[in-house]
Amino acid sequence: MSPRSHIRDAALLVEKSYLDGQLVEAADGNSLPVINPATGEWVASVPALGAAETRAAIAAADQAWEGWRGRPAADRANLLMRWHDLILQNEDDLATIMTLEQGKPLVEARGEVRYGASFVKWFAEEAVRAYGDVIPAPESDRRILVLKQSVGVSAAITPWNFPVAMITRKLAPALAAGCPTVVKPSELTPLSALALAVLAERAGVPKGVINVVTGLPSGIGGELTGNETVRKLSFTGSTEVGKILMAQCAGSVKRVSFELGGNAPFIVFDDADLDLAISGVLASKFRNGGQTCVCANRILVQSGIYERFAERLAAEAAKIVVGNGLDKGITMGPMISETAVGKIVRIVDDALAHGARMLTGSTTHNRLFVLPTVLTDATPEMSLAQEEIFGPVAPLFRFGSEEEAIAIANATPFGLAAYFYTNDLRRSWRVAEQLEFGMVGLNTGSVSVEAAPFGGIKQSGLGREGSMYGIDEYLEIKAFHVGGLSRRAIGGL
Numbered sequence: 389m390s391p392r393s394h395i396r397d398a399a400l401l402v403e404k405s406y407l408d409g410q411l412v413e414a415a416d417g418n419s420l421p422v423i424n425p426a427t428g429e430w431v432a433s434v435p436a437l438g439a440a441e442t443r444a445a446i447a448a449a450d451q452a453w454e455g456w457r458g459r460p461a462a463d464r465a466n467l468l469m470r471w472h473d474l475i476l477q478n479e480d481d482l483a484t485i486m487t488l489e490q491g492k493p494l495v496e497a498r499g500e501v502r503y504g505a506s507f508v509k510w511f512a513e514e515a516v517r518a519y520g521d522v523i524p525a526p527e528s529d530r531r532i533l534v535l536k537q538s539v540g541v542s543a544a545i546t547p548w549n550f551p552v553a554m555i556t557r558k559l560a561p562a563l564a565a566g567c568p569t570v571v572k573p574s575e576l577t578p579l580s581a582l583a584l585a586v587l588a589e590r591a592g593v594p595k596g597v598i599n600v601v602t603g604l605p606s607g608i609g610g611e612l613t614g615n616e617t618v619r620k621l622s623f624t625g626s627t628e629v630g631k632i633l634m635a636q637c638a639g640s641v642k643r644v645s646f647e648l649g650g651n652a653p654f655i656v657f658d659d660a661d662l663d664l665a666i667s668g669v670l671a672s673k674f675r676n677g678g679q680t681c682v683c684a685n686r687i688l689v690q691s692g693i694y695e696r697f698a699e700r701l702a703a704e705a706a707k708i709v710v711g712n713g714l715d716k717g718i719t720m721g722p723m724i725s726e727t728a729v730g731k732i733v734r735i736v737d738d739a740l741a742h743g744a745r746m747l748t749g750s751t752t753h754n755r756l757f758v759l760p761t762v763l764t765d766a767t768p769e770m771s772l773a774q775e776e777i778f779g780p781v782a783p784l785f786r787f788g789s790e791e792e793a794i795a796i797a798n799a800t801p802f803g804l805a806a807y808f809y810t811n812d813l814r815r816s817w818r819v820a821e822q823l824e825f826g827m828v829g830l831n832t833g834s835v836s837v838e839a840a841p842f843g844g845i846k847q848s849g850l851g852r853e854g855s856m857y858g859i860d861e862y863l864e865i866k867a868f869h870v871g872g873l874s875r876r877a878i879g880g881l
């Protein structure tokens with residue numbers, strides 16, 4: 389069955405890049421296949437652009453900047469709202485495209501479309517609230533104003549794990565702030581990005597304001613980081629790649645925001661509500677097959693409930709139905725690639741060799757399908773404690789005291805998300821304040837919502853996405869001094 393037959397509006401399945409309002413091929417005619425990870429079948433091909441086309445996209449964005457930033461904020465807000473509405477109206481097609489290229493079950497893909505749309509609505513509402521300030525001046529004949537102005541052309545490099553939401557979380561604040569953007573989606577999942585661009589055009593977003601360059605990072609990344617016209621780069625991906633991009637951006641002192649790797653602790657104290665903790669860890673660990681930066685990576689369980697928690701978690705994990713995300717009843721899709729599967733197998737083998745016990749799961753895999761795996765007796769020396777697993781493997785560590793749990797949790801160079809479960813109010817504050825992470829969930833396994841700042845500390849990144857803070861990443865602060873006023877001015881604000 390052709391991939392197009394799954395999609396109602398065939399115009400949303402685009403096999404060209406989107407540049408200055410035009411659908412274009414690569415100048416040299418090169419293309420890249422998009423492969424369904426569940427079946428290994430070809431879904432579509434997209435152009436493999438290089439530096440020259442990326443330069444053209446940047447030039448188009450630059451050309452669009454004056455008109456876009458010059459529009460009243462309310463106009464930009466209205467266009468974003470229209471885009472939001474179209475995303476929701478096309479939820480089924482967007483979700484199907486996402487499942488075809490990324491593999492997550494349709495029900496999760498639909499959830500991601502709504503999650504992605506929520507950023508567009510949020511920043512449509514923020515566009516009209518990018519307030520400046522007036523500062524009391526040292527002299528009575530001067531006023532000092534703070535103007536917030538758009539940074540300029542921005543670039544977004546986005547990952548394959550959330551092909552819609554990671555784009556809207558960057559594009560929506562950029563557009564709200566008046567910054568035309570060049571998006572480089574993951575070469576594994578470019579189709580969702582292109583479908584979003586088509587919908588933005590239908591909403592009335594002018595040409596050049598959104599550009600989607602498809603292709604390999606090697607051809608595109610260097611231009612995005614090196615080109616002086618690009619004033620800001622936002623990247624979601626690994627810490628390793630983030631460091632390289634940061635060094636490349638240093639040459640033109642670009643503003644950067646990075647959402648990088650995590651190693652999330654998920655701490656369950658003896659006094660926790662067990663049902664709540666089990667549903668929280670299932671949501672956090674197995675969402676998107678464990679392929680998120682905020683997934684529970686190290687599950688720390690206090691001795692008093694360790695055995696009960698392990699048994700319950702293993703029983704629930706065994707109920708997860710693995711398969712092709714387009715099929716009915718599937719609750720977990722394939723991993724994204726053979727490299728991802730290889731890493732998971734290596735990490736599980738290492739844990740078993742060092743004394744971990746498998747309560748459910750398997751050490752083998754069927755193509756890109758991996759079974760949800762629960763391991764007990766995990767220790768900090770194992771690879772799974774030090775690396776981001778990025779797969780459906782839940783290792784349980786045992787701890788005795790609160791101090792021990794905090795010490796283990798913080799013993800990582802990463803600082804993205806952390807979770808803990810307790811019913812003790814005083815402990816809640818103590819632990820929340822001591823965890824060295826950008827996001828902390830108490831009695832919840834989810835910290836992903838458009839209204840809250842998303843981002844990490846330490847080597848998990850810089851800057852925040854979503855929330856009232858997200859738009860600041862795309863705004864410059866200009867101090868405007870107004871002098872020579874009447875000496876008799878009353879000196880107020």
Ligand code: SIN
Nearest residue numbers: 624679680681682836
């Ligand atoms: C990520 O994995 O990078 C983002 C996850 C989320 O938004 O919840």
